[in-house]
Amino acid sequence: xxxxxxxxxxxxxxxxxxxxxxxxxxxxxxxxxxxxxxxxxxxxxxxxxxxxxxxxxxxxxxxxxxxxxxxxxxxxxxxxxxxxxxxxxxxxxxxxxxxxxxxxxxxxxxxxxxxxxxxxxxxxxxxxxxxxxxxxxxxxxxxxxxxxxxxxxxxxxxxxxxxxxxxxxxxxxxxxxxxxxxxxxxxxxxxxxxxxxxxxxxxxxxxxxxxxxxx
Numbered sequence: 449x450x451x452x453x454x455x456x457x458x459x460x461x462x463x464x465x466x467x468x469x470x471x472x473x474x475x476x477x478x479x480x481x482x483x484x485x486x487x488x489x490x491x492x493x494x495x496x497x498x499x500x501x502x503x504x505x506x507x508x509x510x511x512x513x514x515x516x517x518x519x520x521x522x523x524x525x526x527x528x529x530x531x532x533x534x535x536x537x538x539x540x541x542x543x544x545x546x547x548x549x550x551x552x553x554x555x556x557x558x559x560x561x562x563x564x565x566x567x568x569x570x571x572x573x574x575x576x577x578x579x580x581x582x583x584x585x586x587x588x589x590x591x592x593x594x595x596x597x598x599x600x601x602x603x604x605x606x607x608x609x610x611x612x613x614x615x616x617x618x619x620x621x622x623x624x625x626x627x628x629x630x631x632x633x634x635x636x637x638x639x640x641x642x643x644x645x646x647x648x649x650x651x652x653x654x655x656x657x658x659x660x661x662x663x
Contacts, residue, residue, distance in 0.1 A: 449474060449528040449663065450553055452535070454630070455561030456623050457616070458571040459645045460652065462584075464561060465532050467653045472660060474528040482515045483507065493518070509540060517547045528556075537626050541633050557663060558634035559656060561645035565620050573613050576605040 449472065455461045469476045486494030487501070493514045497507045516534055519525070535541040548554050563571075574587040578598040585592050585605065592599050610619070634640040643655055 449660065450548070450556045451528070451530045451660075452555055452558045452634070453530060453532045453561075454558065454627065455645060456563060456565075456568050456627075457619055458568040458575070459561040459563045460649055461532060461561060463649045464559075464653055464656060465530060467649075468530055468656065468660070471657060472528075472530075474530055475524050476530045476532060477516075477519055477525075478532045479512060479516065479534040482519050483512070486515050491518075509537075509543065513540065513543045513547065516544065517550075520547060520551060520553075535630065538629050538633050541630055555634070555637070555639055557660065558637075558640045559659075560631060560640060560642045561652065562642050563645040565617075567646055568620060569613060569616050572611050572616050575611055576607050578603050578605055 451468070451474070453461050453465055453468075465476050465478075468474075483494075483497060487498045488494070493511055497511050497515070500507050500511070512534065516531075520529060531544075535544050545554070570588065571586060574589070575584060576587060576592075577584045578601060580603040581598060581601045583598055583600050585599075592605060596605050597603070598605055609615075631640060631642075641659055643652055645652055
């Protein structure tokens with residue numbers, strides 16, 4: 449089963465990806481992870497990506513697409529995959545279709561977790577995380593037991609610099625500009641399924657699980 453997971457920042461994609469991974473035997477592929485691994489391993493594409501990153505530039509689509517192509521060709525993806533963070537634009541979606549066509553595969557399910565902007569802002573503006581174990585908390589909804597201290601490892605919790613309200617609003621503007629056409633793209637292919645992310649994560653996953661088991 450080949451799945452794409454979409455949704456605005458703060459929609460809970462990470463939580464749903466973990467639940468899908470636990471319940472379905474397919475790899476969770478994050479483009480951020482692919483990028484970091486390629487750079488760390490010093491692959492040809494990784495070195496190319498690093499040259500852009502070192503100059504403070506965005507890594508071009510063709511480099512990211514090349515990395516995704518290499519990852520999807522690995523043996524553990526033969527039975528399917530969960531792709532998180534890619535594609536983000538129609539151009540990337542078309543490139544992904546070409547990559548999958550070459551592997552005799554296609555996108556079977558595009559899941560969009562929909563959350564109103566005002567809720568996204570509430571969630572992210574109150575989000576703090578642990579730099580050591582990567583645990584994430586929300587001051588309003590899921591605060592740590594001890595203020596400013598990670599429940600899991602005891603490290604000091606921090607807020608990311610890009611989690612300010614002004615930055616979040618800018619990120620959401622860019623997200624909607626890029627993603628609304630992408631939703632139409634997958635809707636036209638009859639593979640788009642939307643879920644209300646403004647609920648308990650377990651309730652959201654129950655609906656996603658029901659869908660995936662029916663396909």
